[in-house]
Amino acid sequence: MKRRDFLKVGSAGIASALVGTTGLISWSRRAHAATISKTFYITDGTITMPDGADVYFRGYSSSANGLDVPGEQLVVQEGDTVRITLVNTLNTTHNFVIDGVVDSGAIGGGQSKTVEFVAGNAGTYMYHDDRNGEYNRLLGMHGGMAVMPAGSSDELYSGSPTFVQQYFWIFHDIDPDWHNALRNGSTPSSQYEPMYFTLNGLFARPPGAPGAMDPEVDAMVDPRSALHGHVGDRTLVRILNAGKAAQSVHTHGNHMEWLTENGQIRPDVWKKDCLYLDGNMGALDVIYPFEVPPDSWPPATKGAYPMHLHSEMSQTAGGGLYMFGALTDIYFE
Amino acid sequence: MFNVLEKSLNRPAMGMRSRDGGGGGGGGGGGMGGACYVYPENLITNPNLVSPDVVYQRGIDMDIPMTMDDGNVVTMWGFTDGGGGMGGGGTFPSPAMRVRQGQIVHTVLDVNMMWAHTIHHHGIEPHYYSDGVGHITWDVQGASYTYQWRPAHAGTYFYHCHTNTVLHAEMGMYGALIVDPPEGIGTLYSGGPTYDTELFWVVDEIDSNWHRLAWDAGTCGGNVGLHSLNPDYFIITGVDGSGSTAMNAAAISGTFQRGTKVLARYICAGYHPQRIRFGGLTGTVHISDGRVLPNAIQATELRAHSGERYDVIFDLDTRGEYIIETDIIHWVSGEVLGTTRSRITVI
Numbered sequence A: 001m002k003r004r005d006f007l008k009v010g011s012a013g014i015a016s017a018l019v020g021t022t023g024l025i026s027w028s029r030r031a032h033a034a035t036i037s038k039t040f041y042i043t044d045g046t047i048t049m050p051d052g053a054d055v056y057f058r059g060y061s062s063s064a065n066g067l068d069v070p071g072e073q074l075v076v077q078e079g080d081t082v083r084i085t086l087v088n089t090l091n092t093t094h095n096f097v098i099d100g101v102v103d104s105g106a107i108g109g110g111q112s113k114t115v116e117f118v119a120g121n122a123g124t125y126m127y128h129d130d131r132n133g134e135y136n137r138l139l140g141m142h143g144g145m146a147v148m149p150a151g152s153s154d155e156l157y158s159g160s161p162t163f164v165q166q167y168f169w170i171f172h173d174i175d176p177d178w179h180n181a182l183r184n185g186s187t188p189s190s191q192y193e194p195m196y197f198t199l200n201g202l203f204a205r206p207p208g209a210p211g212a213m214d215p216e217v218d219a220m221v222d223p224r225s226a227l228h229g230h231v232g233d234r235t236l237v238r239i240l241n242a243g244k245a246a247q248s249v250h251t252h253g254n255h256m257e258w259l260t261e262n263g264q265i266r267p268d269v270w271k272k273d274c275l276y277l278d279g280n281m282g283a284l285d286v287i288y289p290f291e292v293p294p295d296s297w298p299p300a301t302k303g304a305y306p307m308h309l310h311s312e313m314s315q316t317a318g319g320g321l322y323m324f325g326a327l328t329d330i331y332f333e
Numbered sequence B: 001m002f003n004v005l006e007k008s009l010n011r012p013a014m015g016m017r018s019r020d021g022g023g024g025g026g027g028g029g030g031g032m033g034g035a036c037y038v039y040p041e042n043l044i045t046n047p048n049l050v051s052p053d054v055v056y057q058r059g060i061d062m063d064i065p066m067t068m069d070d071g072n073v074v075t076m077w078g079f080t081d082g083g084g085g086m087g088g089g090g091t092f093p094s095p096a097m098r099v100r101q102g103q104i105v106h107t108v109l110d111v112n113m114m115w116a117h118t119i120h121h122h123g124i125e126p127h128y129y130s131d132g133v134g135h136i137t138w139d140v141q142g143a144s145y146t147y148q149w150r151p152a153h154a155g156t157y158f159y160h161c162h163t164n165t166v167l168h169a170e171m172g173m174y175g176a177l178i179v180d181p182p183e184g185i186g187t188l189y190s191g192g193p194t195y196d197t198e199l200f201w202v203v204d205e206i207d208s209n210w211h212r213l214a215w216d217a218g219t220c221g222g223n224v225g226l227h228s229l230n231p232d233y234f235i236i237t238g239v240d241g242s243g244s245t246a247m248n249a250a251a252i253s254g255t256f257q258r259g260t261k262v263l264a265r266y267i268c269a270g271y272h273p274q275r276i277r278f279g280g281l282t283g284t285v286h287i288s289d290g291r292v293l294p295n296a297i298q299a300t301e302l303r304a305h306s307g308e309r310y311d312v313i314f315d316l317d318t319r320g321e322y323i324i325e326t327d328i329i330h331w332v333s334g335e336v337l338g339t340t341r342s343r344i345t346v347i
Helices: A176-183 B004-009 B012-016
Strands: A035-048 A054-061 A074-077 A081-088 A112-118 A123-128 A142-148 A165-174 A196-199 A227-229 A235-241 A247-251 A256-261 A264-272 A274-277 A283-288 A303-309 A327-332 B054-067 B073-081 B094-100 B105-111 B120-122 B143-149 B155-160 B174-180 B197-206 B233-236 B254-256 B261-268 B274-277 B283-288 B291-299 B301-304 B309-315 B320-329 B336-346
Touching: A035 A074, A054 A176, A123 A235, A123 A283, A142 A165, A142 A235, A227 A235, A235 A274, A247 A283, A264 B291, A274 A283, B054 B094, B073 B094, B073 B174, B094 B105, B120 B174, B155 B261, B155 B309, B174 B261, B197 B254, B197 B274, B197 B320, B197 B336, B233 B336, B261 B301, B301 B309
Parallel strands: A035 A081, A074 A142, A165 A235, A227 A327, B054 B105, B094 B174, B197 B261, B254 B336
Antiparallel strands: A035 A054, A081 A112, A123 A142, A165 A196, A235 A283, A247 A274, A247 A303, A256 A264, A256 A283, A303 A327, B054 B073, B105 B143, B120 B155, B155 B174, B197 B233, B261 B309, B274 B301, B274 B320, B283 B291, B283 B309, B320 B336
16 A cells, blocks of 8 residues: 655745645735646555555555545646646556646556646636546546635635635545446446545544544544634635535534635625535535634634534445544634 | 643544544444444533523433334434433424524433433534534533523524434434524514414435444444435425325425415435425525525525525415425435425415
């Protein structure tokens, strides 16, 4: 099994696009467009599930011997030239697609290719491999890209409600039978039945469980996933669903301000404690406002609350192990 | 123990107190009945309590028989009205809570058994001591605990158990929670529209295979099927919704004079997505998830996913019989698994 490579990319060659070296997406606005370069290595390997099963994955990885599922977060601004070099270390054919933005075309086994595009409309995007329909995306070949409005560091789109920090929550679900079939070059023939559920590639580990509190293992504390803020630290969360199951994203502590659905700006900002996240690349942008929890008495300014999917099957792993699924914690500090 | 806040913000301390076992291949677990990753040992007395305006006492009943239209009986679990007692007196759904915005409410949960439960007031956002989430604070097992909350927003909520939630909420451990504005029943929110009567559409699905599991099923590992919900019954507000039962049940269906303003409080209480169609009626959605929409919307149907609520007012101006159908839709395949039916007749 390959050790997961956790966002240890060097920033050399990446002009001020700070690509997730911490959990937060760090971002400094620039007056001028830049060229952002990034190399992804298409790799594979197995990842151990919470019940001990090893499952095969492929990913857009930041090193040739790593396996990143999802791929590293990309953050650029409108007008930037984005140059992505894909190095296919496998012997299968892949591609790199951002729907409506860029399509690398086929990258044969052992081949490399560089694609270049100009970042267009501000918003949240998924990059993925659609060479073989959904299969490579399900195997792990997906990741998130944020396009910031030009000259702005606190808006999702020009004129949007503002925030002070931002995160990605990329959800995924895994049917090991499909992964095994695809590993063997077969087309899955069974009905898709997800058995494992991840947030930013990790499983939650309840207190006391092996790996609990390890930020490289436990989605509850993974700094890419767990929200930290003081009251008033309005937090943008870019939510993407790489899996097939429709999910209900549920936050405790505060309602979410619902800004977009599947790339479309909502006509009004509704405040919701549950949001419908479509399967197969559904997308939401929300702001978690870090307000004093409104129904607390006496008013509470500190504390911890969960974010979990209310489609509760997603909270399990391997058919049991409640709390080893796709959830994290939110810390009012 | 007053340092629980610190501990939960720096969770290693909480982890230290927890049980071993489970995970990484399963096995182990030294809790009551072999449960893993429940946290009754963390329980403290809620230190924030002040004098309440309203108190709800809730006990546990884990043997509530529900007879379906086909004659089969499925075991449900639920909360009882009144604490203490072991079993008996429970209903499905659990008894509703109805409070007024701004009241200080205590929910006293009595778990007089060696199984763990909590109450989470879904959509209510209290201090985390009162949020009922086991891994953040504690589960309640063989003990009593008081949750304190003060609702700030009128609307439709529900409360449910948050221990081994995937199973306990499916087992029926939930009830409606209504917050009325200061004006009281009949006004949706302060300064908002009025209504004459209410219907409650709490739509859920039941996989009867899950209803044979123990309270701690799967917590220590092992495949007990909790990733796969394959419902064979479709429920609206505690009755079998597939046939005609719900269409003749009070508070779910009704016959109204023309001109009546009916408020429907719709709760998506299952785990699969739903689509509710109003049978030819157009409703005005004023509130979702306990928050007034900036602009009300007109709707002939809505889609919803687990835990969402919609408060919809129907101005009944045209005589007729309207069948409200809610499809329960498989979360992956999109297949319609079943449909519940309720009725509004306008005379």
